[in-house]
Structure formats: structure tokens, C-alpha cells
Amino acid sequence: MILTCRHICSGWFLLISLCLFSAQARAQIETEADYAFLLDADTQTVLFEKKADELMQPASMSKLMTLAVVFEALEEGKITLQTDFPVSENAWRTGGAPSGTSAMFAPLNTRVTVEDLLQGIVVQSGNDACIILAEGLAGSEEAFAQMMTDHARRIGITKSTFGNSTGLPHPKQLMTARELAKLAAHVITKYPKYYPYFAQKEFRYRKHIFYNRNPLIYANIGADGLKTGFTEESGYGIVGSAVLDGRRLVVVQNGVKTQNGRKEDAVRMLNWGFRNFEKFALFNADEIVGEALVWGGQQRYVKLRGDGGVRMLLPKNIKQRKLRGEIVYLGPVIAPVKEGERVGELRVTSDNGITSSAPLFAAESVEGAGIIRQGFDSALSLAFGWLIHRHSHQEE
Numbered sequence: 001m002i003l004t005c006r007h008i009c010s011g012w013f014l015l016i017s018l019c020l021f022s023a024q025a026r027a028q029i030e031t032e033a034d035y036a037f038l039l040d041a042d043t044q045t046v047l048f049e050k051k052a053d054e055l056m057q058p059a060s061m062s063k064l065m066t067l068a069v070v071f072e073a074l075e076e077g078k079i080t081l082q083t084d085f086p087v088s089e090n091a092w093r094t095g096g097a098p099s100g101t102s103a104m105f106a107p108l109n110t111r112v113t114v115e116d117l118l119q120g121i122v123v124q125s126g127n128d129a130c131i132i133l134a135e136g137l138a139g140s141e142e143a144f145a146q147m148m149t150d151h152a153r154r155i156g157i158t159k160s161t162f163g164n165s166t167g168l169p170h171p172k173q174l175m176t177a178r179e180l181a182k183l184a185a186h187v188i189t190k191y192p193k194y195y196p197y198f199a200q201k202e203f204r205y206r207k208h209i210f211y212n213r214n215p216l217i218y219a220n221i222g223a224d225g226l227k228t229g230f231t232e233e234s235g236y237g238i239v240g241s242a243v244l245d246g247r248r249l250v251v252v253q254n255g256v257k258t259q260n261g262r263k264e265d266a267v268r269m270l271n272w273g274f275r276n277f278e279k280f281a282l283f284n285a286d287e288i289v290g291e292a293l294v295w296g297g298q299q300r301y302v303k304l305r306g307d308g309g310v311r312m313l314l315p316k317n318i319k320q321r322k323l324r325g326e327i328v329y330l331g332p333v334i335a336p337v338k339e340g341e342r343v344g345e346l347r348v349t350s351d352n353g354i355t356s357s358a359p360l361f362a363a364e365s366v367e368g369a370g371i372i373r374q375g376f377d378s379a380l381s382l383a384f385g386w387l388i389h390r391h392s393h394q395e396e
Helices: 059-075 089-095 114-122 127-138 141-154 177-190 195-199 259-276 371-395
Strands: 005-009 013-019 035-040 045-050 084-086 111-113 202-205 208-211 223-231 235-244 247-256 277-283 290-295 301-305 310-315 318-321 324-330 342-349 355-362
Touching: 035 177, 035 259, 045 177, 045 259, 045 355, 059 114, 059 127, 059 141, 059 177, 059 223, 059 235, 059 247, 084 114, 084 127, 089 127, 111 114, 114 127, 114 195, 114 202, 127 141, 177 223, 177 235, 177 247, 195 223, 223 259, 235 259, 247 259, 259 277, 290 324, 290 342, 290 355, 301 342, 310 342, 310 355
Parallel strands: none
Antiparallel strands: 005 013, 013 324, 035 045, 035 247, 084 111, 202 208, 223 235, 235 247, 277 310, 290 301, 301 355, 324 342, 342 355
């Protein structure tokens, strides 16, 4: 593949515009959801978004964070699946039978194992199960909600906040569609031991038989989780995931008007994502993708390559239109640089705004230069960095 490049450099930012082929124009998918997000989990490519960064009431979809905290406690050995917790009056009254909300109907003053509580949350969306776990792990639901927010920050979820373990209406219970998708991908990849619970179609507890409320797992589209949500304030929502031909997509929707509309819209969006995108080889293993500016090195630039080539998820039916390509790194890249060291990433954006990225690595080593060269590079950055940085934003 022959590429022409224009380098725009500063000590902290590099943007390279590449002349590439591009995708044939396609009609965007439409959704009745107020908030929506579609993610290719393996490549982290965003295929569709609608109000994805606006905070919303997530309802029971926020139970994914409750589950993530419990999964972490299991992995760290703080509890086991056989650990049992008591059913307090608060859990029974606030989230159990008297509450009139979704519940696994754990009887007051009994004890329930963690494994049953997990299934009660995943399959039945039991609010009582959430509160029992919250009180058992943190002493109170308020303290557990803080654990949820702390856990979110540790995994890079920065905007969402939590006021309870259940998703029942609360002024602090707020999430974004993008961060729900990120949380779902985290649960899938970080806790594969527990993820099969999400595909479980029924759960038997005492005299009850509960059936999984996630409509996607009955839709024959390769779906294997995750969680639905509904309140009068938020409308119908879903976080779902499906796998087809080795590709995993994560869909998030909220604010759908009807239960059937939620299922149909999510299925349509997943099918659209699977049909309209595929991986393309942009560079072979031995091809140089571009260069990155090196600070204080014996040479000014280091050549970049992919990890065994560069493959990206892009729209199908690529023809003669243009894709926008950028090589981006935060820096400066400081010498010495070792061959194989990750330096930045290649981002390619299609004509409908869909961006895919792939990591880039140093294709050669660059040794450090003497103090005179380092001083020259520092002076160059101070003298021209502000001007070049501004120009790079004009190019975006």
C-alpha cells in the first residue's frame, strides 16, 4: 500500500494525515432509543453512538457494577460462592416481596449463598439480592455504593456515579451509554469464570422458577448476556452482547418506549454491526506505517509498525472514497527508544465518522543523544510547540 504523509510535529503531539482509500457511503442505522451505543469489543471500534456521553438513569443496568464489585471480591478471595449472607429487614422490605419491585423473594431472617444471590441478580434482577450482597460486603448499601463508584474509577469509568446497588431511582444513580458498554466489556474480559451466568435462561430458588429477563438470549443471534433495565423515569434499556464468527459486539440502549421495541431495536442494531463491518489488512508485518518524533535521540524520528501487521475493523464494500488516517501519540517520545516499544496508535475514520484504531510500535531502536541535542530539542519545543499544536487541531 502506497501512502503519502504530512508530518505535523510538536514535543507532545504528532498528527500524520494519510491519503487512504475509503468506504462506500452507507445509510446510518436509526434507533428509537434516546441513548444508544454499539461497540466492537475486540477492536474497541465505536460503530454507532447517540447521546453516548450524556448522563442518564440506568435503572437495573447499573447492577452490572454491583456484579463487578462482587466478582472482584470473589477473585480476591474475600468471599466464595458458598459464602452466605443474612436477609435483613431492610433488604426484604426495600428490595424484596413487600417492595413490589423485581425480587428473588429471599425470606426475611434467612441466609442466602453468594452463588444464589448472583443468579438472583443476573436472571431475575432481584433488588433484594443486590441489597443483601451490599450489606454483606460493605455493612450498608450506602457504603457499597461508594465501593461501586471507587471501582468505576479504577477501571477508567469517570463520569458515572452510584447511590445504591439496585438501580432504583436515586439522584446519584447516573451512567452514560459509553461507560455502560465499557463496563460490559470489562465484565466479559476480566471475569470469564462468572460470565456464563448471564446466558443462564432460568434459575430455581426455593419454590420459584425465574426466567432470564434478557430477550436477546432467546433471539438466536449469538447473544450471551448481559442486563436489562426499566423504570418509569428511564424507560426500557438494555446492555447486550453477541458473538458471530469470532466477533463480539456490545450494544447499549436506554429510553426505548416499549418492551418489544427494546428487543427489536437491539437485535436490529447488532445485526447491522455484524453485517456492515469486517477486518481489513491495512499494512503487512514488514511495512512501515509512519514515523514518530523522538526527543533527545541520535536521530529525530523513529519508524513505526504494527504488531505483525495492522488489521482494523472497517466498513465493508470499500471503494474509491477517502478514509482519514492519523498516527497519534502523547509524548514526548523520549530516547532511548527500544525496538518493539509501544509508541502510539493509528486511527482511521470512515466517511460516516466511525473510528478504528490499532497500536503502533517502534520498528527500530533509537539511542539517546548528548546534552547539546537534548537542549536543542527542548528549545525547539518551547519556541514552536504552541504554534504547531494549534495547527494540528485545525487539521482535525
